[in-house]
Amino acid sequence: MKRVLIVDDELNMLESLHKILSYRKDFQISAFNDPAKALKELSKNKFDIVISDLRMENHSGIDILQASLKKNPATIVIIISGYGTIESSVEAIKLGAFDFIEKPFTSKKLFEVIDRGLLIKNQFSVDETEDIPELRGIVQNSPAMKEVLNLVRRISPSEMNVLIYGESGTGKELLARAIHKLSKGKNNPFVPVNCGALPEQLFESELFGHEKGAFTGAVKTKPGLLEFAEGGTFFFDEIGELTTALQVKLLRMLEERKIRRVGGSNEISINVRIIAATNKNLENLVSEGTFRDDLFYRLNNMKIEVPPLRERKEDIMPLINQYIQLLCSNKGEKQKHFTPEAEVALINYAWPGNVRELQNVINRTYFLCPNELITIDDLPIPVSKKQEIIDKSIITLSYKEAKERVLESFEIEYLTYHLKRNNGNITKTADECGLDRRSIHRLISRYNILFKD
Numbered sequence: 001m002k003r004v005l006i007v008d009d010e011l012n013m014l015e016s017l018h019k020i021l022s023y024r025k026d027f028q029i030s031a032f033n034d035p036a037k038a039l040k041e042l043s044k045n046k047f048d049i050v051i052s053d054l055r056m057e058n059h060s061g062i063d064i065l066q067a068s069l070k071k072n073p074a075t076i077v078i079i080i081s082g083y084g085t086i087e088s089s090v091e092a093i094k095l096g097a098f099d100f101i102e103k104p105f106t107s108k109k110l111f112e113v114i115d116r117g118l119l120i121k122n123q124f125s126v127d128e129t130e131d132i133p134e135l136r137g138i139v140q141n142s143p144a145m146k147e148v149l150n151l152v153r154r155i156s157p158s159e160m161n162v163l164i165y166g167e168s169g170t171g172k173e174l175l176a177r178a179i180h181k182l183s184k185g186k187n188n189p190f191v192p193v194n195c196g197a198l199p200e201q202l203f204e205s206e207l208f209g210h211e212k213g214a215f216t217g218a219v220k221t222k223p224g225l226l227e228f229a230e231g232g233t234f235f236f237d238e239i240g241e242l243t244t245a246l247q248v249k250l251l252r253m254l255e256e257r258k259i260r261r262v263g264g265s266n267e268i269s270i271n272v273r274i275i276a277a278t279n280k281n282l283e284n285l286v287s288e289g290t291f292r293d294d295l296f297y298r299l300n301n302m303k304i305e306v307p308p309l310r311e312r313k314e315d316i317m318p319l320i321n322q323y324i325q326l327l328c329s330n331k332g333e334k335q336k337h338f339t340p341e342a343e344v345a346l347i348n349y350a351w352p353g354n355v356r357e358l359q360n361v362i363n364r365t366y367f368l369c370p371n372e373l374i375t376i377d378d379l380p381i382p383v384s385k386k387q388e389i390i391d392k393s394i395i396t397l398s399y400k401e402a403k404e405r406v407l408e409s410f411e412i413e414y415l416t417y418h419l420k421r422n423n424g425n426i427t428k429t430a431d432e433c434g435l436d437r438r439s440i441h442r443l444i445s446r447y448n449i450l451f452k453d
């Protein structure tokens with residue numbers, strides 16, 4: 001049951017509103033044509049939805065708005081006015097109104113706004129889970145993310161190796177750092193390395209260190225990063241990129257807890273916790289033979305899967321609000337707001353680059369939009385574009401033609417996305433898509449896709 005309060009000093013209007021809203025069997029409606037009485041009611045009871053006229057005798061809708069939010073900050077307040085101007089709408093939204101409707105309006109419009117409100121406010125079902133300082137700042141509004149963080153909490157104190165799997169930008173490194181902060185070795189270093197960033201030779205000497213004279217240029221003995229992480233956590237980012245030779249060395253280290261510097265003969269004991277992350281499906285790499293199964297099983301004894309943002313939409317608005325607050329406090333500016341329509345677009349967007357993409361979009365939009373109210377038109381095109389499953393223009397075509405059209409746009413979008421991700425590298429793209437190079441070439445020439453080679 002939703003508790004709904006309506007206020008309008010015009011009796012006809014109040015009655016119509018009451019009648020329309022009564023169509024919803026789950027609405028329990030209280031109606032007032034005297035704003036003073038409504039304010040009294042609001043001081044006593046919480047409401048889920050409040051709909052109020054803006055200009056009334058003696059009181060304004062703004063008073064109703066403020067009283068509603070004071071009693072219950074989660075109330076969806078919708079302001080109605082016959083004298084709607086942009087300024088008063090911005091004013092009401094700045095003060096926390098959910099939206100603003102100008103008279104005359106249809107019942108359809110009213111329900112549209114209400115439903116949007118219910119959709120968005122449901123995103124803010126902030127519950128008071130335990131406040132752990134080490135996890136502060138990590139948004140976990142969705143059940144999926146809460147589960148991930150519960151797992152993080154449970155496994156952190158143990159010394160188990162952890163494998164974190166997630167698409168790029170989902171927060172793998174953030175979680176690895178959180179595990180470190182909650183672990184026994186938290187006062188020792190957290191050392192991240194990107195397994196794809198360095199050529200094999202260099203990577204080996206970085207990781208394991210080298211003795212003086214081990215190779216040209218090794219003028220001094222240098223301890224490896226693994227030694228540096230002693231007692232703490234070592235984070236192997238993009239573990240799927242590790243070459244076969246290094247996989248063998250890493251496996252040996254995990255089994256014996258010992259390393260040998262390049263050019264060295266002594267074994268050095270290593271006491272570090274290993275966390276590895278990947279955005280690749282390691283099982284697939286194992287079955288293809290590019291990743292050692294014994295290493296995989298060593299790392300995989302504890303696996304955390306971070307779901308992509310599109311599968312946990314409840315985290316989207318809390319993440320956005322967190323960044324906006326950060327941006328404002330940095331710039332000392334007044335806080336900007338989104339129109340409900342813009343919020344819906346942000347929530348519906350698929351975020352292929354996950355939280356990282358979301359940060360970029362918010363940063364850009366924030367600095368490019370000069371107004372205090374960010375509308376759907378201020379958002380970058382992929383976000384503001386309606387995500388329609390099928391383009392309406394094809395519905396009149398024959399089934400065969402329509403299907404071809406859909407397939408064609410899918411193939412183009414899919415392929416350009418992966419080509420872009422891999423900087424036009426055909427081998428990597430083919431790998432990622434599970435296709436062979438020939439098929440990729442065929443698609444590229446069929447659609448005449450221009451890309452960086």
Ligand SMILES: Nc1ncnc2c1ncn2[C@@H]1O[C@H](COP(=O)(O)OP(=O)(O)OP(=O)(O)O)[C@@H](O)[C@H]1O
Pocket residue numbers: 137138139140166167168169170171172173174175279319355356359
């Ligand atoms: N749940 C979250 N709450 C707050 N910030 C988050 C959350 N998840 C990710 N972020 C932020 O998003 C950005 C990307 O996160 P991170 O670098 O950990 O992702 P990643 O999975 O390692 O990405 P990549 O695959 O690109 O290396 C960081 O700035 C991080 O702080």
Ligand SMILES: [Mg+2]
Pocket residue numbers: 172173237
């Ligand atoms: Mg990362």
